[in-house]
Each structure stands twice: as C-alpha cells, then as structure tokens.
Amino acid sequence: GAVVSQHPSWVICKSGTSVKIECRSLDFQATTMFWYRQFPKQSLMLMATSNEGSKATYEQGVEKDKFLINHASLTLSTLTVTSAHPEDSSFYICSARSSVRANYGYTFGSGTRLTVV
Amino acid sequence: GENVEQHPSTLSVQEGDSAVIKCTYSDSASNYFPWYKQELGKRPQLIIDIRSNVGEKKDQRIAVTLNKTAKHFSLHITETQPEDSAVYFCAASIGNTGNQFYFGTGTSLTVIP
Numbered sequence: 001g002a003v004v005s006q007h008p009s010w011v012i013c014k015s016g017t018s019v020k021i022e023c024r025s026l027d028f029q030a031t032t033m034f035w036y037r038q039f040p041k042q043s044l045m046l047m048a049t050s051n052e053g054s055k056a057t058y059e060q061g062v063e064k065d066k067f068l069i070n071h072a073s074l075t076l077s078t079l080t081v082t083s084a085h086p087e088d089s090s091f092y093i094c095s096a097r098s099s100v101r102a103n104y105g106y107t108f109g110s111g112t113r114l115t116v117v
Numbered sequence: 118g119e120n121v122e123q124h125p126s127t128l129s130v131q132e133g134d135s136a137v138i139k140c141t142y143s144d145s146a147s148n149y150f151p152w153y154k155q156e157l158g159k160r161p162q163l164i165i166d167i168r169s170n171v172g173e174k175k176d177q178r179i180a181v182t183l184n185k186t187a188k189h190f191s192l193h194i195t196e197t198q199p200e201d202s203a204v205y206f207c208a209a210s211i212g213n214t215g216n217q218f219y220f221g222t223g224t225s226l227t228v229i230p
C-alpha cells in the first residue's frame with residue numbers, strides 16, 4: 001500500500017508558459033501533501049505544504065503566485081509553475097502519507113523533471 | 118524553522134566495510150527522524166526511521182542511533198555492498214500527523230568493490 005503517483009515524469013516547456021504537475025495518492029487518502037524541489041546534486045527543499053480544502057502553506061522565499069498549489073480532493077494535489085523561466089528548471093517531487101494508516105510513513109512520488117527552455 | 122545538517126557530503130568505503138553518516142538538528146521539538154536513500158533520477162526511498170522515544174533501531178545491516186540531548190542522529194550501514202551506493206538523506210519532523218520534513222544536505226556514498 002501507500003503508493004503515490006506523480007505526473008508527468010518529465011516535461012520541457014518554453015519560457016513564459018505554465019506547467020501543471022499532479023500528485024495522486026492511489027490507495028489512500030491524504031489530507032496533507034508536500035511539494036519539494038531538488039536541484040542537481042542538492043538536497044530536497046520543502047516548497048509548500050498542500051492542505052486538502054484549504055490554502056497551501058508556503059515556505060519562506062517561495063513565491064505563492066508563481067507556484068500555485070491546489071489540493072481539491074483527498075487524493076490529488078497539483079503544483080502549477082506559472083510563467084516558467086529557465087531558473088525554474090529542477091526536479092519537483094511530492095510526498096504524502098495516509099491520514100488513517102500513519103504507520104505507513106511518508107511516500108514520495110516519482111518526481112517530475114522540469115526543463116524550461 | 119528546523120535546520121538539519123548532515124556530514125559528510127561524500128563518503129567512499131571498501132565493500133564490506135561500515136559507513137556512518139551523521140546529522141544534527143536544531144529544533145528540540147522534532148521527534149521523528151527518517152533516513153532516505155535516493156538513486157540517481159529516482160524518488161527517495163525510506164530505509165529506516167526512528168522516533169524520539171527510542172535511542173537505537175536496527176534493521177539487518179542498517180541501524181540508526183539518536184541522541185536527543187545532543188540533538189544528533191546517525192545512520193550506520195555495516196557490511197556495505199556496491200548496491201548501497203546512492204545519496205542518503207536524513208530528515209527531521211515534528212509530530213506524527215502530516216508534518217513536513219526538513220532534509221539534510223545529503224551524503225553521496227560510494228562502495229568500492
């Protein structure tokens with residue numbers, strides 16, 4: 001159990017366009033999901049906490065108007081990178097944990113490699 | 118917020134030797150400490166975790182120790198194998214329900230056959 005699906009796995013977009021990344025918990029419900037960004041050979045940096053039915057909580061330095069998060073259901077959170085620029089190119093990864101079966105721990109999605117050209 | 122430091126950043130060991138990775142944290146309220154293994158281009162995988170009410174936990178060749186007073190915890194891998202080569206991240210979290218992780222900077226472990 002505790003499978004998290006992330007889509008797409010990779011995407012290339014032009015500067016100025018927007019990209020949506022989906023994070024789905026396949027076999028459990030998650031009231032909270034987390035979005036991380038990872039640059040090459042660096043650690044995972046928490047961007048925001050996605051809360052079902054309410055506004056996301058952003059970490060300091062993360063632009064909420066640029067990185068739009070929507071957690072409309074207990075199994076889906078989306079991250080939209082708006083007006084993407086080359087410096088937004090990175091590996092984006094989500095994580096979630098069952099709201100009920102806490103012992104399963106946190107599971108990461110497979111990640112999305114975004115390249116902005 | 119929480120600040121997690123991790124050392125060393127790179128580590129090379131001979132196959133069969135032990136590897137130790139250390140992390141410190143700043144927030145005394147942190148009470149959950151997982152360790153993740155990440156292979157190139159893949160998602161992090163949980164390999165072991167420890168809660169603040171336990172000082173040590175072991176799972177086959179992997180063990181984690183926690184010193185709450187000093188606010189540091191360590192990952193120990195014994196009898197290392199080439200497939201242990203990966204980047205390892207420690208993390209700290211407060212609480213058990215839906216709280217975010219703060220990750221260490223990572224350790225790139227290379228096991229030399």
